[in-house]
Amino acid sequence: MEKIFYILLIFLLLLSNLYTLNKYMKYKLRIKIIRKNKQIYKLPKCNFSEIDDIFAEMHTPLHISSSIISFIGKGDEMVEICDTSSWVLSVLSKKSFNIFEFGTYRGKTTYLMAKNSSKDTKIITITLPKNQIDTYKFEEGDNPKETENAINESLYESFSYISNLEEKKIEQIYQDSKLFDESKYLDYFDLVFIDGSHTYSYVSSDTEKSLKMIKKGGIIIWNNYIEDSDVFKYLNHIKKEKNINLKQIPNTALVFYKH
Numbered sequence: 001m002e003k004i005f006y007i008l009l010i011f012l013l014l015l016s017n018l019y020t021l022n023k024y025m026k027y028k029l030r031i032k033i034i035r036k037n038k039q040i041y042k043l044p045k046c047n048f049s050e051i052d053d054i055f056a057e058m059h060t061p062l063h064i065s066s067s068i069i070s071f072i073g074k075g076d077e078m079v080e081i082c083d084t085s086s087w088v089l090s091v092l093s094k095k096s097f098n099i100f101e102f103g104t105y106r107g108k109t110t111y112l113m114a115k116n117s118s119k120d121t122k123i124i125t126i127t128l129p130k131n132q133i134d135t136y137k138f139e140e141g142d143n144p145k146e147t148e149n150a151i152n153e154s155l156y157e158s159f160s161y162i163s164n165l166e167e168k169k170i171e172q173i174y175q176d177s178k179l180f181d182e183s184k185y186l187d188y189f190d191l192v193f194i195d196g197s198h199t200y201s202y203v204s205s206d207t208e209k210s211l212k213m214i215k216k217g218g219i220i221i222w223n224n225y226i227e228d229s230d231v232f233k234y235l236n237h238i239k240k241e242k243n244i245n246l247k248q249i250p251n252t253a254l255v256f257y258k259h
Ligand SMILES: C[S@@+](CC[C@H](N)C(=O)[O-])C[C@H]1O[C@@H](n2cnc3c(N)ncnc32)[C@H](O)[C@@H]1O
Pocket: 079, 080, 081, 102, 103, 104, 105, 106, 107, 108, 109, 110, 126, 127, 128, 129, 136, 137, 150, 151, 153, 154, 155, 175, 176, 177, 178, 195, 196, 197, 202
């Protein structure tokens, strides 16, 4: 009788251990799934030489020659791109003959691209002037804060490049970018910089236009690839949908695509 009791006890203990182990394994699996779902997808980072050969010599002792540029620092200006971004765009503009920019703001990047490019380079830059704010087209799903920023940044009607020698290289367009007709410029630009309204519907519209306007071998650059922003969401989305080769540029909020 005593023997049966001990066998039963051992059996019950074993059963209880199995039950606890099962619960523990299920718990571990749940945590693993939660962690996996929380992982945020990010575009891969590139080496600078992947953007263009002009950066290839950065890793050699002679690296300075092709990356020397005329420069204006960012200082404490909040809206403008960081100094590394300005440098990347200035270096690329050295070998770009036709450039398009979405979003002029004070025109600093426009000026830098004009200053650092060849004498025959032409730059078109589009911006929303204060007196056309009512043409801005908000769409459902657009981040309200980004919409507010886009409208608040639409202040300037005079720009850094004005009265400089480089001014003649620049064509300024005052228009909402959704209204811009890209059909005159198919396969035309060597470099397109997308830095207008950072809301989902505008980044999407500006990107669709840019993909038509960029010529073979040309480069599109987006600004504001910051976690949780609309640019972040949109670029992650098209990377999957269109399977295009988008990469982050290190130490910046820029993403590039080589056509
Ligand atoms: C982030 S700032 C551009 C900064 C500039 N690219 C630079 O590097 O200094 C955004 C610019 O986009 C313009 N913008 C905002 N919404 C726009 C729209 N719907 N169409 C055209 N430009 C727009 C704003 O007027 C502002 O000049």
